[in-house]
Amino acid sequence: QSVLTQPPSVSGAPGQSVTISCTGSSSNIGAGYDVHWYQQLPGTAPTLLIFGNNNRPWGVPDRFSGSKSGTSASLAITGLQAEDEADYYCQSYDSSLSGYVFGTGTKVTVL
Amino acid sequence: QVQLVQSGADVKRSGASVTVSCMASGYTFTSYAFSWVRQAPGQGLEWMGWISAYNGDTKFAQNLQGRLTMTTDTSTRTAYMELRSLTSDDTAVYYCARTDHGDNPFDYWGQGTLVTVSS
Numbered sequence: 565q566s567v568l569t570q571p572p573s574v575s576g577a578p579g580q581s582v583t584i585s586c587t588g589s590s591s592n593i594g595a596g597y598d599v600h601w602y603q604q605l606p607g608t609a610p611t612l613l614i615f616g617n618n619n620r621p622w623g624v625p626d627r628f629s630g631s632k633s634g635t636s637a638s639l640a641i642t643g644l645q646a647e648d649e650a651d652y653y654c655q656s657y658d659s660s661l662s663g664y665v666f667g668t669g670t671k672v673t674v675l
Numbered sequence: 676q677v678q679l680v681q682s683g684a685d686v687k688r689s690g691a692s693v694t695v696s697c698m699a700s701g702y703t704f705t706s707y708a709f710s711w712v713r714q715a716p717g718q719g720l721e722w723m724g725w726i727s728a729y730n731g732d733t734k735f736a737q738n739l740q741g742r743l744t745m746t747t748d749t750s751t752r753t754a755y756m757e758l759r760s761l762t763s764d765d766t767a768v769y770y771c772a773r774t775d776h777g778d779n780p781f782d783y784w785g786q787g788t789l790v791t792v793s794s
Contacts, residue, residue: 566719597778598778598779598780600780600781602720602781604720609770609784609785609786609787610712610720610770610772610781610784611784612780612781612782612783615779615780615782616780621782653719653720655720655722655780655781656778657777657778661736661737662734662737663722663724663725663734663735663736663737664710664722664725665722666712666719666720666721666722667719668719669719669720
């Protein structure tokens, strides 16, 4: 069961910016646990996109950025490119469930 | 470079068990842990459980506890996930992912293993 809520879809034209929200609660994001983001291109395994709320692994373009505030987190993509069309998931730890949790996932469409 | 290579696709009958393996290379095996994540067709990601490759400690999702076993074999650098009493709801792609303790990210993922459960 997903306890982190994301919008099902967002879209934008090439070059535009989009933001994906990830809403949690006081037992996960609000408890101070880090939020991580994953990109899943069609038919492939997820890859780590943002870790520790706002850090990019080596090789991830700086068009991708993360932030966290209170019980929510956000992923921003600026300068949208066709190759950014994918599903995006947030992930954190939940103390009530004593386990890791994923967001519901957001499909990004480049118009 | 870090690589996680999983076993191939499998088809099982309802009520059977399935074991998926995940062979790791490119890093010190016992310094990390594994999480297993599954994705039903057209659905999102679901965390299943976690195992430390250092001491075998495990943590399972509440809805799977009782049907799930996770182990590691240090000699072959392989992690295993066994799911029992399969139903059609268990049809999914199963992923292993390298992680650490605490709220660290899943930084490397296997290619995924499709498990199909038929009645």
